[in-house]
Amino acid sequence: MRLLLVIGNLSDYHVPRYEALAKLAAARGDKVSLVEVFGRSGLYRFPQEARIAFFQSSPPDAVTLVESASETDHHWLRVTSGLLTALRRYSPDVVVTLGYNTYYSLFLWLLKALGKRFTLIYMSDSKADDGRRYALKERLKQALVFGFDGALVAGEKHRAYARSLGIPMSRSRTGFDVIDVEYFSAASRVALMSASTIRCNFGLPARYAICVSRFIKRKNVDVLIDAFCRSQVHAAGVSLLLVGQGPCGPEVRKTIDRLGMSRHIQILGSVPYCEMPALYSLAEFAVLPSAYDQWGLCVSEAFAAAKPAIVTRTCGVANELVLDGINGFVVEPGDAAALADRLVRLAKDDALRERFSQNAVSTVRRWTPTLFATNVIELADSLTGAATLGRSRAAAT
Numbered sequence: 001m002r003l004l005l006v007i008g009n010l011s012d013y014h015v016p017r018y019e020a021l022a023k024l025a026a027a028r029g030d031k032v033s034l035v036e037v038f039g040r041s042g043l044y045r046f047p048q049e050a051r052i053a054f055f056q057s058s059p060p061d062a063v064t065l066v067e068s069a070s071e072t073d074h075h076w077l078r079v080t081s082g083l084l085t086a087l088r089r090y091s092p093d094v095v096v097t098l099g100y101n102t103y104y105s106l107f108l109w110l111l112k113a114l115g116k117r118f119t120l121i122y123m124s125d126s127k128a129d130d131g132r133r134y135a136l137k138e139r140l141k142q143a144l145v146f147g148f149d150g151a152l153v154a155g156e157k158h159r160a161y162a163r164s165l166g167i168p169m170s171r172s173r174t175g176f177d178v179i180d181v182e183y184f185s186a187a188s189r190v191a192l193m194s195a196s197t198i199r200c201n202f203g204l205p206a207r208y209a210i211c212v213s214r215f216i217k218r219k220n221v222d223v224l225i226d227a228f229c230r231s232q233v234h235a236a237g238v239s240l241l242l243v244g245q246g247p248c249g250p251e252v253r254k255t256i257d258r259l260g261m262s263r264h265i266q267i268l269g270s271v272p273y274c275e276m277p278a279l280y281s282l283a284e285f286a287v288l289p290s291a292y293d294q295w296g297l298c299v300s301e302a303f304a305a306a307k308p309a310i311v312t313r314t315c316g317v318a319n320e321l322v323l324d325g326i327n328g329f330v331v332e333p334g335d336a337a338a339l340a341d342r343l344v345r346l347a348k349d350d351a352l353r354e355r356f357s358q359n360a361v362s363t364v365r366r367w368t369p370t371l372f373a374t375n376v377i378e379l380a381d382s383l384t385g386a387a388t389l390g391r392s393r394a395a396a397t
Helices: 016-030 051-057 077-091 103-113 135-143 156-162 181-192 197-201 222-233 249-258 273-281 296-306 336-348 350-364 369-396
Strands: 002-007 031-038 062-066 093-098 119-124 148-151 208-212 240-243 265-268 286-287 309-312 326-331
Touching: 002 016, 002 103, 002 350, 002 369, 016 031, 016 051, 016 135, 016 369, 031 077, 031 309, 051 273, 062 077, 077 103, 093 103, 093 148, 103 119, 135 309, 148 156, 148 369, 181 197, 181 273, 181 296, 197 273, 208 222, 208 273, 208 296, 208 336, 222 240, 222 249, 222 336, 240 273, 249 265, 273 296, 286 336, 296 350, 309 336, 309 350, 326 336, 336 350
Parallel strands: 002 031, 002 093, 031 062, 093 119, 119 148, 208 240, 208 286, 240 265, 286 309, 309 326
Antiparallel strands: none
């Protein structure tokens, strides 16, 4: 089987996923190729060190179509021309693309509709409760998704949403939003041996809860600040570390000042991927208070670093990775009182926090790049086998 992975930008998160896929495919005698559409990330401002190292190793069958641009730039002609060239060069049996509405995915969708003979799978972490849904828009999505053969999604809630768009459960698998658990676990353990140096370098407090989030409205950082103030855990020496940036940054700072929390809440801007394990390793626990989040990779990272988490019900990780009362807490979005209560419980109960931490490590062990690779291959096998059988039956009749 020849498989082609098409992705907007091979960020540090995607590198271990692709490498696991290439390793599994090679072991089976299959061939995997990679098309990175853009050489720069439109989301991450800091250098993507894993991506840089990946391409410096001169990997076979991996190309970047537009090296000097990002996903936010428009290079329709170069991208479409490059995709056509890649399809001719690699002749894939299966194409796995990021999203069903990115313009490179739409182009692949169009080529398939015009008769190109490949199985088309999209990767997505969308789910039904990601904000308000509109009936007309959902019907348009259904018409679009009808042209795809299968979907690799984040979790079971995401599979249910894919089914609502027309992808039967038999043609979807989970495992899209995984992280390099082994890397984060090992790096966090190493960081603990240099705790004093790390605290000095970042100016970290002795005890803190960590929230890694963009400063945008739906992330509910203001709700977390309110809950932190209500909880009064700062009186017990627990601070709040906010890692992120975004358009709501000035509002976040105003809220902190208004509540008199400037001595107890610290903000770090963008932190490179390679330095994040250190921040998780010294934290007490993580918090993701979003109105909704497609998944919550920061929670996977926290779990890999043996830290429990508090998340809202509308985060993708809720009730799938984060199990309420087992390895963390799940609360309703916007409920500052409930969030404050859980902050107190985790901050003040050392035995509870330790038990949750051990369970977090156990839970995240399966959410690895190996899961991604295994489920991509399994789905591709399933779809191409069904397609071959269908053609055979058609020929027989």
